[in-house]
Amino acid sequence: MGVVNIRAIRKEDNVQVAALIRKVLVDLGAPKVGTAYADVTLDSMFENYDKPRATYFVVEENNTILGCAGIAQLDNCKDNICELQKMYFLEEARGRGIGAEMLQKCLEKAKEFNFDSVYLETMPYMKAAQKLYAKMGFEYIGKPLGDTGHYSCPVYMLAKL
Incomplete structure (x- = not known):
């Protein structure tokens, strides 16, 4: 194992990040419709987060991106709420505390x-992720907020900052 580095996304990361997210969703058996898999922004993540009050991070080890996550204003929401977006890790990054580190960076x-x-949506069977979210202050809420377009993600959580 090399040194793990969490840093802001760069334009040259776009291809690797899109491939990583699609791979993780396929590996986890997530539907391709109504999830991040189908998002048009997936192939231009750097550009998508290159705006005020938004950021996207990647975690790399030995020049390979192992995971990613970001935050941005929640779409179609008048409240001052951001969304934790597209937090995914390859299998070799899981169980090493990297997710907690990444989540902490996003919350900061x-x-x-x-x-x-901070609001998020996830899949019911993503239990390890939900455990991490709960540990970091997220609580389950009964209905979706804003409009993420991810109608296949029926678990909603919110953390007060």
């Missing part, structure tokens, strides 16, 4: 951007 950035809360 959300505070820096003065958001009140």
